[in-house]
Amino acid sequence: MRLHPSVAAHVEEVLREVLRFTGPADVVVSRYFREHPKLGARERGAVAEGVFAVLRNKLAYASFAESGQGSQMRRLALLGLADAAGVDAIAGLTADEQEWLQRFTQIDRASLPLPLRANLPPWLLERLVQREGEEGALALAEALNQPAPLDLRVNILKAKREEVMSALAEAGITAELTPYAPLGIRLKKKPALQNMPLFRDGLIEVQDEGSQLLAQIVGAKRGEMVVDFCAGAGGKTLALGAAMRNTGRLYAFDVAEKRLAKLKPRLSRSGLSNVHPGVIAHENDAKVKRLAGKIDRVLVDAPCSGLGTLRRNPDMKWRQTPESVVELNVKQAAILAGAARLIKPGGRLVYATCSLLPEENEEIAAAFLSAHADFTLVPMKEVLAEQKIALEMEDYLKLQPHLHQTDGFFAAVFERRK
Numbered sequence: 001m002r003l004h005p006s007v008a009a010h011v012e013e014v015l016r017e018v019l020r021f022t023g024p025a026d027v028v029v030s031r032y033f034r035e036h037p038k039l040g041a042r043e044r045g046a047v048a049e050g051v052f053a054v055l056r057n058k059l060a061y062a063s064f065a066e067s068g069q070g071s072q073m074r075r076l077a078l079l080g081l082a083d084a085a086g087v088d089a090i091a092g093l094t095a096d097e098q099e100w101l102q103r104f105t106q107i108d109r110a111s112l113p114l115p116l117r118a119n120l121p122p123w124l125l126e127r128l129v130q131r132e133g134e135e136g137a138l139a140l141a142e143a144l145n146q147p148a149p150l151d152l153r154v155n156i157l158k159a160k161r162e163e164v165m166s167a168l169a170e171a172g173i174t175a176e177l178t179p180y181a182p183l184g185i186r187l188k189k190k191p192a193l194q195n196m197p198l199f200r201d202g203l204i205e206v207q208d209e210g211s212q213l214l215a216q217i218v219g220a221k222r223g224e225m226v227v228d229f230c231a232g233a234g235g236k237t238l239a240l241g242a243a244m245r246n247t248g249r250l251y252a253f254d255v256a257e258k259r260l261a262k263l264k265p266r267l268s269r270s271g272l273s274n275v276h277p278g279v280i281a282h283e284n285d286a287k288v289k290r291l292a293g294k295i296d297r298v299l300v301d302a303p304c305s306g307l308g309t310l311r312r313n314p315d316m317k318w319r320q321t322p323e324s325v326v327e328l329n330v331k332q333a334a335i336l337a338g339a340a341r342l343i344k345p346g347g348r349l350v351y352a353t354c355s356l357l358p359e360e361n362e363e364i365a366a367a368f369l370s371a372h373a374d375f376t377l378v379p380m381k382e383v384l385a386e387q388k389i390a391l392e393m394e395d396y397l398k399l400q401p402h403l404h405q406t407d408g409f410f411a412a413v414f415e416r417r418k
């Protein structure tokens, strides 16, 4: 079925704003939909997918759009829509546009030069090639340029994974178990979950399998004192609270009040009552100092470049720069050092990011260890064995979309000497 003829113009209009990279693309798209309430669900889907296809393939499309007629923004919009919905679904094309689009959709991407195949900014491609070689970098880039599947986590306080699988099957939703996370379910399509009782009653949460694994390697247990230091909207907080079986105390800190506020409705759906959210001014806030030396486990899910989440946020690769990464490195080291003070002897500190860059990952972990003689590294191999997670890792957790079908994540576990 053809899309409404206005869809290409909507994609063009959203692209004009999104490609200025003044804010997150998903925020711009949501605002546009609020301002255009008459757009139907199918059209919205096509507009969003078309815009995201352009963000994913910007370099290749900009090169394709050098030829053809009409404005460059229209050509980009048409390429994005053709990717998202197929050329035949686009209404209102001129004969020339139709012919031009057909030509580009038939291009064998494998014949393009590396930068156009990878669709990454040159500085990032260079760093990935240095580390992985051309072939490895390309495999990673191609996986990062695919939309992510929809992963769910079952809330063990309310349901078993098998029960949720049956309920999904009854609702006609195709699902499979995630390979590594014991409570994860992967959906092939993206159904609207918001109105399903499974979601409304807190039996499931949306959470990437990689993020579920990060929460699991914290190893939080019943009755413990745990801090989620950079809790944000609480994706990992909810998983930690459930792992603690709603006992003990789980502090959810963040400097961003707005993000933390999003945790409230999720908490009430989840049935957790062991979570204590707290806005902090910075990593040395009095609320943090009061807990010094008292905490069993702290998760630092640090602010980072987000380059491991390009499947969901493809605009991040165009918005980050080498300079912004350096700024983040300063914050990451400071937050980790601040959070370390909370750990009691024998307790564990987990440093995590959704970045793929060693300077945000291994290098921060190594610098922390050399400055904190009272902490040792717990090799990830041991942590994964404790948690019975069937993943091959050495010292650190390094999840990569092309190898593990998750977002890109890094984690290091440190233990305070007794």
Ligand SMILES: C[S@@+](CC[C@H](N)C(=O)[O-])C[C@H]1O[C@@H](n2cnc3c(N)ncnc32)[C@H](O)[C@@H]1O
Pocket (backbone or CB within 6 Å): 211, 229, 230, 231, 232, 233, 234, 235, 236, 237, 253, 254, 255, 256, 259, 280, 281, 282, 283, 301, 302, 303, 304, 335
């Ligand atoms: C990667 S996000 C956290 C995502 C969250 N853990 C989740 O699973 O949804 C990083 C968070 O760190 C917060 N942050 C930044 N600086 C901070 C600081 N000094 N102390 C605590 N949190 C901070 C940001 O507001 C952001 O919400």
